[in-house]
Amino acid sequence: MIPGMREACRTVHWGIVGTGAIARAFAEGLRQARGAVLWAVGSRSAEKARRFAETFGARRAYGSYAELAADPDVDVLYIATPHALHMEHTLMGLDAGKAVLCEKPFALNAVQADQMVRRARERKLFLMEAMWTRFLPAVRTARDWLRAGRIGALRMAQADFGFRADPEDEPKLLDPALGGGALLDVGCYPVSLACWMFGAEPVDVAGCAVLGPSGVDEWGAAVLRFPDGGIAQAACAIRAETPQEAVLIGESGVIRLKAPFWRCERVTLERDGRVEDEAHLSLTGNGYHYEAEAVMDCLRAGRLEHPDMPLDESVAIMRTLDRIRRLWGVRYPGEGIP
Ligand SMILES: NC(=O)c1ccc[n+]([C@@H]2O[C@H](COP(=O)([O-])OP(=O)(O)OC[C@H]3O[C@@H](n4cnc5c(N)ncnc54)[C@H](OP(=O)(O)O)[C@@H]3O)[C@@H](O)[C@H]2O)c1
The missing domain is CATH 3.30.360.10 (Dihydrodipicolinate Reductase; domain 2)
Structure with missing residues (x-):
């Protein structure tokens, strides 16, 4: 089984954590990403999740991030919450067995970033900072x-x-x-x-x-x-x-x-x-599909990090x-x- 991805699954099921500005842009970008399905969204508010899912065609909407992370059909979580919450939500995703793409800045500081990387390595799950510019x-x-x-x-x-x-x-x-x-x-x-x-x-x-x-x-x-x-x-x-x-x-x-x-x-x-x-x-589309495709290439190949945004470099940054x-x-x- 490929970590962070269901067996025999060629399309990748994405779950988005948060419904703010970049969550919306990323959901729009996913429409252009080959082999991507916007599967589910999680919000602190069930109503916001429902509206987001309706707008972007997500199959499931959850009124909490924990419920989203627990969805067995989600392969990879995209963390789109404020910086100070990146560590908490990344660890939540990794602990639920999901691959994670976490928005920039990777964390609030290097101590947090290091903790995220250690957890991904312990659990042998994919993790990447969403520094989308590198993939343009x-x-x-x-x-x-x-x-x-x-x-x-x-x-x-x-x-x-x-x-x-x-x-x-x-x-x-x-x-x-x-x-x-x-x-x-x-x-x-x-x-x-x-x-x-x-x-x-x-x-x-x-x-x-x-x-x-x-x-x-x-x-x-x-x-x-x-x-x-x-x-x-x-x-x-x-x-x-x-x-x-x-x-x-x-x-x-x-x-x-x-x-x-x-x-x-x-x-x-x-x-x-x-x-x-x-x-x-x-750019084709709004440009966010390039990083999404880079993540999915890694998941399909069973790679745990991307060579152009490696985890040690995210911690060093x-x-x-x-x-x-x-x-x-x-x-x-x-x-x-x-
Ligand atoms: N790559 C890029 O181009 C790019 C562009 C913009 C931002 N970003 C990064 O993405 C992250 C989110 O930025 P954003 O501009 O999308 O922020 P935003 O519009 O404020 O959205 C953040 C979302 O996080 C959730 N959230 C959870 N706890 C929150 C709290 N205590 N306060 C506010 N929101 C909370 C909310 O979703 P719910 O209410 O649905 O739970 C909110 O809609 C930041 O780290 C930022 O640096 C990246």
Whole structure:
């Protein structure tokens, strides 16, 4: 039997935990994913679950997350709750014997991320952080150009993700109890991109941020130094819209992931100020089916993690986010990090 997937089952039955903004986008994306069935949804409210199931065609709707996790016909749970609940809901899914795809940031901190990874390994179940950007065709092209040596060794990287939040609409962004702030909400994208492109965990971290009245980071920047001497600059904000481009600077050229890099559709390769190559790879659908298909490929092959978003790297990224937060002076209640 393939862990996290029913025997003789080629279609994969998904269960979605939560009915918020990204749960809706992911459910929409699943429509495009080959071999995926949106089987069930779980919500704290039976009525919300029922409405979500009706809108997106889920076969079953549950008024609690525990009932969803207990459904024997669900193969994989997608965790779409606020950051501070990722660990609880991931462990719930793993303990019920399900494979799990958990939204970014993987957890609130590295201690939690490590616990999630240990549990998945103990139970021999698939687990992945839903860093969907890594599975987009244009972003993969940029990574392939880099790996093929087309800009020589990577020396520097720059990326930013800032937007103007409406706290009325998204109170969780300012709430420390839910892991609010720019870094965990959107800063994890440039940090994750840098770690993936440099293929390592940073050895040095510097940075500063401005905290708002609730104590969370509203805008800030970090500089990361990698073991091979590479340097990345990562900036994020929930109070200002930033350009949202990512630039990879090599010893002999530059790769640009055109804005918004986190849902990139166009990449260029420049040398001496001239565009030498360009790839325009439009997303089909809303783009969330790429990561869903990557998960299902692993389940069918009996793999417990994906090589492009491995678990040790998700923990290392959380460790880096912890280090940045420590420098910025952002602490969440009860998380107990030194
Ligand atoms: N990959 C991406 O592109 C992307 C985009 C946006 C967000 N995200 C990530 O996805 C996660 C959810 O973000 P979102 O924007 O979808 O949030 P959201 O709209 O606030 O939805 C979160 C859902 O979680 C459930 N929930 C359980 N406990 C909750 C609590 N105490 N407070 C609020 N909601 C609670 C709720 O569903 P029920 O009421 O039905 O139980 C709620 O609808 C975050 O970790 C975020 O970083 C990823």
